[in-house]
Amino acid sequence: MRISRIGVAAIASLGLLLGACSSVEPGSAGSIPSKSVPAGDSRAPTGSTNSDVPANGSAPPVHDPVDASAATADACGVLTPAQLDALGLTEGTPRQSAAGPSCYWDFAAEDANRIDFAIVEGNSNGLSDIYDQRAEYAYFEETEVGGHPAVYASEADHRDSGVCWMYVGLNDSVAMAVGSQFLAGPDQSDPCPVVARAAESMIETLKG
Structure with a gap:
C-alpha cells in the first residue's frame, strides 16, 4: 500500500502555525505523519484508548459514504451560512494546502481562534491510511461523527493548549481532516468537542 507522507509543511499550509504568544511550538500542531507503518504492524502509540484496532491497520468501513467532490471543488462550502452562525465562525478563507483543498474559519468572538479543514487527497485509501500510520501519532483515539468512522490523532499532543485534530472517513x-487553534477562551483547554461539532456540520452539508 502506498501511503502519502505529508509532514509539518501540511500543517503550515493549513494555517495552524501558532504565534509567539502561544505555548505551542510553531508548526507542531499536528499532521499526517512523515513516516508510514508497514501493513500488519499493530503497534498503537501512547494515548490510544481502543484495544480493538484491527491488526492490519484498516479503519472501520464507511457504511453511509458521501461524495467528496463538492468539498474538493469548494472547501469553504462544507459549512453553510447557517452553520457558521451556529458555530460562531466568520466567512471561510480557501487555500490549497499540502494535504489538499483546504479552508479555515476564524471565530467571530476571537479571531485568534480558528477551525481548519482539508480533504486529504494523497491518501487513496481514506481513513485506513491514517490507521496504517497510527504508531507515529502521540494520540490516536477512535470515535464516530455523524455516523462516520473518525479518529482524533496528531503527531504532537497539544490538546490542552487548544489544538485538536480529527480525521473522518467520508x-x-x-x-x-478537521483541526482547531484556540489561543484564548474557555475552549482552549478542551478543543476536541468543538472540532467534532464542526466536523458533524460538514458531513451534514456534504450529505445534502
Whole structure:
C-alpha cells in the first residue's frame, strides 16, 4: 500500500502555525505523519484508548459514504451560512494546502481562534491510511461523527493548549481532516468537542 507522507509543511499550509504568544511550538500542531507503518504492524502509540484496532491497520468501513467532490471543488462550502452562525465562525478563507483543498474559519468572538479543514487527497485509501500510520501519532483515539468512522490523532499532543485534530472517513477512499487553534477562551483547554461539532456540520452539508 502506498501511503502519502505529508509532514509539518501540511500543517503550515493549513494555517495552524501558532504565534509567539502561544505555548505551542510553531508548526507542531499536528499532521499526517512523515513516516508510514508497514501493513500488519499493530503497534498503537501512547494515548490510544481502543484495544480493538484491527491488526492490519484498516479503519472501520464507511457504511453511509458521501461524495467528496463538492468539498474538493469548494472547501469553504462544507459549512453553510447557517452553520457558521451556529458555530460562531466568520466567512471561510480557501487555500490549497499540502494535504489538499483546504479552508479555515476564524471565530467571530476571537479571531485568534480558528477551525481548519482539508480533504486529504494523497491518501487513496481514506481513513485506513491514517490507521496504517497510527504508531507515529502521540494520540490516536477512535470515535464516530455523524455516523462516520473518525479518529482524533496528531503527531504532537497539544490538546490542552487548544489544538485538536480529527480525521473522518467520508467514504472508503477519501478522508477529511478537521483541526482547531484556540489561543484564548474557555475552549482552549478542551478543543476536541468543538472540532467534532464542526466536523458533524460538514458531513451534514456534504450529505445534502
